[in-house]
Amino acid sequence: MMQTAIKVEQMSKSYDNLLVVDKISLSVKRGTVFGLLGANGAGKSTTIECILGTKKADNGTISVLGCDPKKDRRRLFQNVGVQFQEGDYQPEIKVSELCGETACLYETPADWRKLCEQFDIGNKIGHAVKSLSGGERQRLFIVLALIPAPEVVFLDELTTGLDAKARRDVWKILSGLKDNGLTIFLTSHFMDEVEALCDAICILKKGKTVFYGTVEQAKAVSGCDNFEDAYLALSGEEVTEE
Numbered sequence: 001m002m003q004t005a006i007k008v009e010q011m012s013k014s015y016d017n018l019l020v021v022d023k024i025s026l027s028v029k030r031g032t033v034f035g036l037l038g039a040n041g042a043g044k045s046t047t048i049e050c051i052l053g054t055k056k057a058d059n060g061t062i063s064v065l066g067c068d069p070k071k072d073r074r075r076l077f078q079n080v081g082v083q084f085q086e087g088d089y090q091p092e093i094k095v096s097e098l099c100g101e102t103a104c105l106y107e108t109p110a111d112w113r114k115l116c117e118q119f120d121i122g123n124k125i126g127h128a129v130k131s132l133s134g135g136e137r138q139r140l141f142i143v144l145a146l147i148p149a150p151e152v153v154f155l156d157e158l159t160t161g162l163d164a165k166a167r168r169d170v171w172k173i174l175s176g177l178k179d180n181g182l183t184i185f186l187t188s189h190f191m192d193e194v195e196a197l198c199d200a201i202c203i204l205k206k207g208k209t210v211f212y213g214t215v216e217q218a219k220a221v222s223g224c225d226n227f228e229d230a231y232l233a234l235s236g237e238e239v240t241e242e
Contacts, residue, residue, distance in 0.1 A: 004063075005030045005152050005183040006051060011060030013046050020046045022207040023060070030151075033174070033184040033197045038204035038235055044187050047204070048154060051185075052082065065151055078107055081153035083145035089129055095140060096125040102147050110149040118173060119143050120166070134161035142170065146177075155186040159193060171196050191228040205236050 006028040013021040021043045028034040036044050049055040051062055053069030053076070062069055067076050089098060099112035116122045119139040124132060132140060138161045145153050158174075159167040167190075174197060178184060188194050194201060195215050203211040203218070211218055211234045215227050222230035 003030045004028065005032075005065060006034070006185065007061075007063045008047075008051060009061045011047070011050060011057045011062060013043075013050055013055065013057050020207050021050065021057075024202075024204070024207075024209055025060075026202050026209075026212065028183060028185060028200070030183050031178060031181045032199040033178055033186065035194045035198035035201040036185065036187050036204070037194065037201055037231060041206075042204040042235070043207040044204060048156070048185075048187070052080070052154065077105075078148065079151045081145035081148045081150035083141045083153070083155045083158060091130050092128050094126060094128055095121065095132070098129060098140075099125070099143065099147065102144050106148045108149060109147050112143060112147050115143045115146055116140075120169065135163065135166055138162060139166070139170070150182070152183040152185065155184060157188060158186060159188075159190065167193065191231050194231075195227045203231065203234050205234075210234055210236070 004027055006026070008024060008026045010023045010025055011021060012019065012023050024047060036047060038044050046055065050057040051064060051069060053073055056070060064076055065079055069076055095116070099116065103109040103112050113122070113125070116125055119142060121136050121139050121143070124136060129137065129140065138159070142155065142158055145155065159170055162170065171193065174184060186197070198215060200214055201211070201218065202209055211221065218234060219225065219227055219230045222233045224230040224233060
């Protein structure tokens with residue numbers, strides 16, 4: 001039986017009496033890609049922060065690789081990678097310096113030079129991060145998330161700023177990593193990306209789960225042949241014609 005990498009049960013989180021995440025439950029199997037979807041403000045970021053333990057949920061239980069993310073932060077740090085849309089780095093730091101410093105934080109890091117080559121920024125390792133294009137910087141952030149050689153990686157809008165070929169190249173690499181056992185938890189506003197990568201998805205609307213299942217099930221439930229149409233209908237983002 002396939003093991004569970006992430007399990008969340010009845011998790012809620014409020015800020016100043018405003019309920020942001022409302023009794024969310026989800027389960028992510030090892031070696032799969034899971035997509036957390038929803039409009040801006042739907043509760044995706046708060047959900048991920050609670051799963052990672054950077055914020056404390058008000059209610060519910062959370063397990064990542066069998067660990068409590070608040071109590072077992074040191075162990076999880078060595079086995080979980082995180083890529084955010086933006087990074088706060090020294091303006092002049094070089095790609096090689098940033099990758100090297102990141103690798104020093106982990107007991108058994110991946111070869112960051114090989115990762116840079118894999119993500120087509122191998123010729124940029126001597127350059128300052130600030131000199132990279134948006135797409136190159138985005139690929140660098142993915143490399144940084146993979147340097148821990150993680151069992152689980154969280155990817156936030158992973159292909160924002162990439163052209164069509166680069167996006168598909170990244171998809172191919174991530175599919176290969178999944179085949180080798182990596183568990184991928186991603187958020188994305190690109191529904192073609194979700195359809196290409198995700199084994200299961202959860203759609204949030206105002207902090208509540210409005211759909212949980214596969215892409216094909218989402219299309220069936222919504223009555224839409226196109227997944228983007230299905231997502232818009234289920235998430236409540238569908239625009240009606242005046």
